Amino acid sequence: MNLIELIKENARKNKQRILLPESYEERTLKAADFVLGDGTADVILIGSKDEIGAHAKKLGLRNIDKATLVDPEHYEKLEAYANMMVELRKSKGLTKDEALKLLRNPLYFATVMIKYGDADGEVAGADNATGDVLRPAFQYVKTLPGISVVSGAFLMFLKDKQYGDNGLMVFADCAVHPNPTDKELAEIAVATAKTTRAIAKIEPRLAMLSFSTKGSACHELVDKVVSATKIAKEMNPSLNIDGELQADAAIVESVGLKKAPGSPIAGKANVLIFPNLECGNIAYKLVQRLGHAEAIGPVLQGMAAPINDLSRGCSVNDIVDLIAITANQAIDTK
Ligand code: ACO
DSSP: OOOHHHHHHHHOOOOEEEEOOOOTTTHHHHHHHHHHHHHEEEEEEOOOOHHHHHHHHTTOOOSSGGGGOOOGGTTHHHHHHHHHHHHHHHHGOOOHHHHHHHHSSSSHHHHHHHHHHSSSEEOOOOOOOOOHHHHHHIIIIOBBBOOOOEEEEEEEEOOOOOSTTEEEEEEESSSSOOOHHHHHHHHHHHHHHHIIIIIIOOOOOOEEEESSSSSSSSOHHHHHHHHHHHHHHHHHOOOOOOEOOHHHHHHHEEEEESSTTSSSSSTTOOOOOOOOHHHHHHHHHHHHHHSEEEEEEEEEOOOOOSSEEETTTTTTTHHHHHHHHHHHHHHHHO
């Protein structure tokens, strides 16, 4: 069974309530229909029942009536949701009227529903920009205890099976946080180890990447990675992590032995933590394009409940896969 099938199988065994707030969007509705038929998740759609029903009929979808439909206009918990928002954003001075207005936006409604405990996760972004999906999540769902930054990991399926675990590696942060501090970089490492276990289903061996290996160069950027490695070990002493390592020392055994003798990770890493978003985003795209790797993600991590952002060019299949991944994260968070 391939990894995505394994992820779907796991989701079916312990069904989670996944919100798809872009409920009138064609690919999203088709994905919802497939998932409802397949039993991967319980789907919650947000909007007018008549309008969702009309779209589903036009598209010839047969399973949409198995979804839970929530119409914010007539929802009995609207007041309670608004009150919770006012409480959560007290320091920002949010008023109840402003909260009620925000709740008309399905992306806000979805995150508040998750925070209230009425849903387990969300997939959106087929129709909205990344910032618009993430901002409500940052503000209302917030981060896991001990984590202050959300980041994005990619599962990289490499053609060359000698790297990672039979060609599977995890890269982060490739999607969210432009310039992490040492503490934030440590949090990204800890969150990526969790994603690696929950989604890639492999035991993480993390390399903290730099342009230096074990003091070969002196620079404040190297110091940041050394410090982040130390903090990550303090946060989670059982973490199998080492740094600072150059990329070749991290993944090529002969280079690792030469540049970082005695390192438990050098030459064997299956998780690469990049020092900032520029490196991570550029690296995953180069490996994908020049190395012909399959890249699945970004899997957003560090959030108190899983919320994942689609590319606006996504296919129905991408949405189906991301719903299953989100369900697995929700199972892991519980
Ligand atoms: N983790 C947790 N919370 C965060 C994070 C984060 N990484 N970033 C911002 N926040 C919080 C802030 O603390 C703030 O909270 P508050 O309102 O309670 O004070 C709130 O979110 C809004 O903060 P802003 O700084 O206003 O965030 P903004 O909306 O401007 O930016 C965004 C957030 C959109 C994620 C920004 O960091 C960004 O653009 N990142 C890069 C995304 C990107 O372009 N990635 C590359 C492409 S993706 C790809 O190639 C797959």
